[in-house]
Amino acid sequence: MMLSIPHQQRLPIAIAALGLLFLALFLLYPLFNVFGASFLDSEGGALTLGNYAKMLGRPFYRQAIVNTLGIGIAATLITTLISIPFAFALARLPVVGRAAILALASLPLILPSFVSAYALVLLFGRSGVITQWLQSMGVGFGSIYGAGGIIVVYVLTLYPYVLLPTVAAFKAVDVSMEEAAQNLGSSPFRTVRTVILPIVMPAILAGALLVFIETLENFGVPFVLAEDMPIFAVEAFKLFIGETSPNPSSAGVLGVLLILTTAAVLVVQRHFLASRRFATNARRTPPVLNVGWGVQAASSLYCWAIVILALVPFFAIVVLSFMEFRGPVLHGHFSLDNFSPLLGRASRPFFNTLIFATAAAACATLVGVPVGYVVARQRNGMATLLDVVATLPFAVAGTVLAIGFIVSFNSGPLMLTGGPLILVLAYTVRKVPFTVRSASAIVHQIDGSLEEASISLGRPPLQTFLRIVVPLMLGGILSGAVLTWVTVASELSATIVLYSGPWSTLTVVMFQSLESGGAGVATAAASILILVSIVPIALLYRLVRRYELD
């Protein structure tokens, strides 16, 4: 068998085989079990469609579908409508402090969205700081619980997904396109509508799709803000926790529906974008437009308002965490009491968070870099399959994957439930799409003839990979690992299903104190999470800067 495989194909095939094996065991097998659970009766014996009939027959769950999709669509539309002018302003108008806006605008991507939701509750919730202050002055306002609050949080935390690619797309439109349109007699407004927007549309849609999928899968935000309103990801979790029978059939049904929805959206997007790919290789970046100070002031105000509004909740949490709470009630004194348990006698979750994030970032990198290399370099069926499977976790909600893990690994030779490894593996699988994408993006920029030069000079393919490709990828690998680390540290949806006993994390602490009303510890945990997210990114940024100056 080995003899029939060409020499230069052996390393990629070995990597692809190992990658597929890993993903088959820790992604496809758990997902298969979730599917299976949804088609078996509650004892796990007979095949049935009864679970689907039962779930879809209940108005409560039908409502959950309507709510989830409705909130998702609304949040996506608002996000997109806000982000397009924002992106255009950043790319083409003389906005004040553009670099700072761009840096601040990417922060929500690394900050945990449920912390923002929680801040909203602390400020505007039933016993919120601002609510009480307004009440004391006799002013009331509508509830932030329910769809409205959830949509607000989604818009404020997810807008960078649309903004950042759209800014890049606006900048990638070659000026000559515009000049050609104007030369042909098109007014500036018509040029934007008929030439520029169609060119940037694929980027906008790709971003909007990410937003929509995030809203479908998000667990933390609706958990904090939905109250009695049924939302998919939350109900799947509640059903699973509440399910007493050996087969998690009801949670399985919700999980399957969630996966199918996401997959359908992805397929639609692929079809739509397939015919709309424009080469936008700007030779000349479009210039900043000459506008009056009125437009400049208005656009600057608009951009800064969104950026600041999105970060205010996080800032508020940090401030509140240094204040004294008695139960959920805030007292206006400075205090470090909130932090003392988390960093003192109950410091275990803090260290668990750091250890899990480190282990998961290492594993995801270890899987993602070789797989990304193969996906970028190979053009055969196996590489395509690997690419598809490695992208799949992106379409699977953390809650659903975690349920699959529990069903798959609670007995037998691979008994993982109750330990820390199951968390690390779940994080790894969830982050693999990201590490694979970023690795393959870097590999695409490395000239393939470098590898051939090394091989023909006498280094076998594996040594060549380790000595030439990996060193050249190092900067990108490091950035990818840090981003993975940061997002794992604030992972909630899979953690909440999988943690057990001593293996809780900071997000679990927050989650628990939300339920028990211990606002003090929750704010402290949230503050630490914010710190844990920002510090590595800042360090990375400095490192990259220094490297570039070198």
Place this chain on the structure above:
Amino acid sequence: MAAIVIAGASRSFGPVRAVDRVDLTVGDGEFFTLLGPSGCGKTTLLRMIAGFCELDSGEIRFGEKRIDRLPAHVRDIGMVFQNYAVFPNLSVADNVAYGLRARKTPAGEIAKRVDEALALVRLAEYGKRKPHQLSGGQLQRVAIARALVIRPQVLLFDEPLSNLDARLRVSMRAEIRELQKSLGITAIYVTHDQEEAMSVSDRIALMNAGRLEQVGAPADIYRHPASRFAAEFMGTTNLVEARALGREGGLLSLRPEALRLSEEAPDAWPRLAGSIVDLEMLGPITRLGVRLNDGTILNVATLDVPERRLRQADKVTLAYDPARLTVLR
């Protein structure tokens, strides 16, 4: 050093036969060039020798040893790439030492041989530099030193000069030729530039659509093209039906420099009457387009003669060297 024998080598990519039953023997120490338009299979053939492209059928031998089943890293080949492929993360000296380290050469010897190799390509002082501090021509010299230092059996060049500017290309090709001859290493050189191929090669294999069109010394192919493709690809030529020259036979190739104005040609050469439709003064030579009475247009290249006065639409009489007619079919 070894002779290279390629026998019946074929490779298809989908429906395209990139290399189609190629038989070739490259002599020991020969400078051999694969020449052809893009997509003709010359690079695929080179990559087969290097080990980066599998053969569907056929075989490749270095001397007696069959190498087409060997992995690329044990073939003992020095390869120079179009885009240099100098490792950007290593210094110039480390780039050159790379192949020696892979062969576990002792450190002292590595240092000595790296210095020699760098001196050979006139980069003796550049060992400590990083690739990004070097120009394109210098990078290509590093790549050549890196390929030479391992004392390979065969040197392969994959369009090594096409990223350099025109002036540098001319001086580099002379340098490459000189190095190869002084070291006596068998070299296979791929290019699409006919002039470059003629200037460096002992022999040229002209390729077209995956097959060998003609193999021979540069002057032979130029003077005696075996096909219409060879005649047209190796420089410019006039393809004329024999009738137009009042001869028997089919299609003829007549090089522009085999034509002269009647008064500057030997009496024995046949004459053709026509008028000038095109006139280009290029410095050392003047190009003429002459329409014969039957409408055939011939391109003529003559050396510059200061006292000559030619103008558009002038009636002229041409003469051609009958020995330089090539019958193509």
